[in-house]
Amino acid sequence: MDLLPSWDPNWKRRYNSPPDDLINNFYVPAFARSNTYDRAVGFFSARLLAAIAPSIDRFVIHGGKMRLITSPAHLNDEELEAMGKGEQLRERIKQDLREAIAKPIPNPVLADRLKLLTWMVATGKLDVRIALREHARSYALFHEKIGIFADGDGNWMTFTGSPNETLGGARLHSESFPLHRSWANEEQRAYAQEERDRFEQVWGEQVEGISLWKVNDWIEEPMRSTFGMREPSVARSRMYEFDEPAISDIPIPDDATFVPSLPDSLVLREYQKSAVNDWLLAGGRGTFAMATGTGKTLTALAAATQASIHIAKSDRPLLVLVIVPSIDLVGQWRNDAERFGFRPAVCHGTLRRGQEEYLKSVFSAARSSHGRRTEMVITTADSLTPRSANMGPASDHFLQRQLARHSGHLLVIGDEMHSLGTAARLAALPKNATMTLGLSATPKRHGDEVGTDALLEYFGKPVLSISIKEAIYKYQALVPYDYLPSPIELTEEESRQYRLISQKIAMAFGAGDEQAAETHIRARTRLIQHATNKRGCLRQLMAGGLRNETHQIIYVAEGKDPESDFFQLDETERMLREDFGMRVERYYGETDSERREVLQERLASGDIQALLAMKCLDEGVDIPSARIGVITASTQNPRQFVQRRGRLLRRDPDNPKSHAVIHDFLVMPPRPVGEPSDSEKRLIGAELSRAAELADAARNSEALFSVIAWAYEYGLRPAEHTWMNLTHEGDMEEWVQ
Numbered sequence: 001m002d003l004l005p006s007w008d009p010n011w012k013r014r015y016n017s018p019p020d021d022l023i024n025n026f027y028v029p030a031f032a033r034s035n036t037y038d039r040a041v042g043f044f045s046a047r048l049l050a051a052i053a054p055s056i057d058r059f060v061i062h063g064g065k066m067r068l069i070t071s072p073a074h075l076n077d078e079e080l081e082a083m084g085k086g087e088q089l090r091e092r093i094k095q096d097l098r099e100a101i102a103k104p105i106p107n108p109v110l111a112d113r114l115k116l117l118t119w120m121v122a123t124g125k126l127d128v129r130i131a132l133r134e135h136a137r138s139y140a141l142f143h144e145k146i147g148i149f150a151d152g153d154g155n156w157m158t159f160t161g162s163p164n165e166t167l168g169g170a171r172l173h174s175e176s177f178p179l180h181r182s183w184a185n186e187e188q189r190a191y192a193q194e195e196r197d198r199f200e201q202v203w204g205e206q207v208e209g210i211s212l213w214k215v216n217d218w219i220e221e222p223m224r225s226t227f228g229m230r231e232p233s234v235a236r237s238r239m240y241e242f243d244e245p246a247i248s249d250i251p252i253p254d255d256a257t258f259v260p261s262l263p264d265s266l267v268l269r270e271y272q273k274s275a276v277n278d279w280l281l282a283g284g285r286g287t288f289a290m291a292t293g294t295g296k297t298l299t300a301l302a303a304a305t306q307a308s309i310h311i312a313k314s315d316r317p318l319l320v321l322v323i324v325p326s327i328d329l330v331g332q333w334r335n336d337a338e339r340f341g342f343r344p345a346v347c348h349g350t351l352r353r354g355q356e357e358y359l360k361s362v363f364s365a366a367r368s369s370h371g372r373r374t375e376m377v378i379t380t381a382d383s384l385t386p387r388s389a390n391m392g393p394a395s396d397h398f399l400q401r402q403l404a405r406h407s408g409h410l411l412v413i414g415d416e417m418h419s420l421g422t423a424a425r426l427a428a429l430p431k432n433a434t435m436t437l438g439l440s441a442t443p444k445r446h447g448d449e450v451g452t453d454a455l456l457e458y459f460g461k462p463v464l465s466i467s468i469k470e471a472i473y474k475y476q477a478l479v480p481y482d483y484l485p486s487p488i489e490l491t492e493e494e495s496r497q498y499r500l501i502s503q504k505i506a507m508a509f510g511a512g513d514e515q516a517a518e519t520h521i522r523a524r525t526r527l528i529q530h531a532t533n534k535r536g537c538l539r540q541l542m543a544g545g546l547r548n549e550t551h552q553i554i555y556v557a558e559g560k561d562p563e564s565d566f567f568q569l570d571e572t573e574r575m576l577r578e579d580f581g582m583r584v585e586r587y588y589g590e591t592d593s594e595r596r597e598v599l600q601e602r603l604a605s606g607d608i609q610a611l612l613a614m615k616c617l618d619e620g621v622d623i624p625s626a627r628i629g630v631i632t633a634s635t636q637n638p639r640q641f642v643q644r645r646g647r648l649l650r651r652d653p654d655n656p657k658s659h660a661v662i663h664d665f666l667v668m669p670p671r672p673v674g675e676p677s678d679s680e681k682r683l684i685g686a687e688l689s690r691a692a693e694l695a696d697a698a699r700n701s702e703a704l705f706s707v708i709a710w711a712y713e714y715g716l717r718p719a720e721h722t723w724m725n726l727t728h729e730g731d732m733e734e735w736v737q
Helices: 020-034 046-051 055-060 079-083 086-103 108-123 167-171 186-203 215-227 270-279 295-312 326-339 355-367 400-402 423-428 449-459 468-474 492-512 512-531 533-543 569-577 594-603 640-651 677-695 703-713
Strands: 014-017 036-041 065-070 127-134 140-142 146-150 158-160 175-181 210-214 283-292 317-324 345-347 372-379 409-416 436-439 462-467 481-489 553-557 586-587 610-613 628-631 659-667
Touching: 014 020, 020 055, 036 186, 036 659, 055 108, 065 186, 079 086, 079 140, 086 215, 086 355, 108 127, 108 215, 127 215, 146 186, 167 628, 186 210, 215 355, 270 283, 270 295, 270 462, 283 295, 283 449, 295 317, 295 326, 295 372, 295 409, 295 436, 317 326, 317 355, 326 372, 345 355, 345 436, 355 372, 355 400, 423 449, 436 449, 468 640, 481 533, 481 640, 481 703, 492 512, 533 569, 533 659, 553 640, 569 586, 569 610, 569 628, 586 594, 594 610, 628 640, 640 659, 640 677, 659 677, 677 703
Parallel strands: 036 065, 065 127, 283 436, 283 462, 317 372, 317 409, 345 372, 409 436, 481 659, 553 610, 553 628, 586 610, 628 659
Antiparallel strands: 014 175, 036 146, 127 140, 127 210, 146 158, 158 175
């Protein structure tokens, strides 16, 4: 990287426009040779930075950061005095910023460059603050103008006075400013030092009478949704060296569009292309029943993109509503959607007034009678569903009210669609959807045929089904795995409790008291999940070598041990830390989203050896670095183990793995004396059918023989449990049409 002095003698002591071209003769070479840019200015336009963005690509690639202090662009001193210091002023500034960002982008080159600026705001590479002169009862405009470019070798240069940081100021108006270079001579350095110190004092809020407001939180979401986002590009950083046409020379289309497109870097597998085509041929209705890790999200975004392009030909807007089961997936979907050029708006949890106003503008744009644009809103199933059963589309529920007003094209994408099958969530799904797309590795809801049928009715029949075996061995979308089940015997006391609870279950069913039976079944499940010998088995695994391994996910039971009254999460963490000196961290429901991202990165780097989880890693979260899974407890719901297996089998592009290993703890109740009860058969049948499913698709599929042998010991018969026949292809994960 060249340093600032390398442009000598081309740096001038004063720049005057005209005749100087401030963009090409000053800003472009300055950014190309700097790693920090600080600017205090009266008025600012992101479009000026966009005009010089090729050099900003290089600037950011070399670690560059920008700090910007500016005044509100649409207020004068009289208006500021009239508004005083109340909340009205803050809301007015927020609204002005949103409106400025929402202005039409005149050409695709500017649009691409504004994506880079959005990335800089989102990653903290561009920090923007509003400055105001503070008086006793009101504020006034901030008029100071200081600019500082600095390189990584201790050189800096400053300029003061004009211009304002706008495209018009740099290109159209008469502007003039002196330049002070720290390396030129002592006098120049003294000027440059004073101006640099002044900026630092204002930035650090050390100047009495000047107030600063941080605005990145105000502008990030509108910028993401209006411009999209991209990382800096080496290729783009060289564009200005090859006679790229000036922005003023690029023709401006009559109607700027906001339609996504397939990324150049996207490589879809043949089954993904077929899924998109079949979904379109079905009229934009259907389900992708794809094994976890086979690319459901990207396939769905490709389908949404093709639908957007098709609808844009009729000069009509499209609204895409993405519903995900958890907050973790909101960020993942947003990042993936931005690759396609979508500008997703996020709607979940309690919305602030500013967030509601911004979302209203998104829905309003999608309700336009014409226009080639696609708006996307990402929400969670909980946020879409009114809390009160009496709340309908015309209620006070913000999202439901906005959706009810929509009368145009609407595509609803249900990620992990099985989570939408409850009565309340089904009722919350928009009835005015013109297209629907369901996604799930396990579309069938465990023990809920009514909910399953309702989901199928809403989203449409599967247009693609990919089983776990196909994903691993046919398409090689997932890595193969070894399955190592460990039978866990109950202690004598646990066996006594197990038989006692089983008798209570039988008596409750005999008396027709299903509520009491369910209570006893939950108690027996808790007894099994917290079986004492699980700790000994986990200890043996760690002592046998797992203590030295990394990239592990260890699933533990929820709640307290019924005997010790200790949480299993606490006990497991203590044992691994204190007895084996392992680096482990918790990853559970109370872990906030930022903390989760940090933990995922630390697991990938090997900084921590294992994550301890209960259920929050069951759906949708991508942790491709995980290679070893230890399932000490699980429910009887097939969806849970399918999702957990999928977490481990994802391919890791950053650190490829040849295979994964799954250790599964199977609690074996006491062997029945005589014929086991129906309740016992259901319990052991569910536990062993899960084990059989995992064994059947594993590299060491011979583990299935051990599982079947255990089944015979407990009196299970192939006529009742078809997975014991060895030839049956299970449909837990694959939707059989």
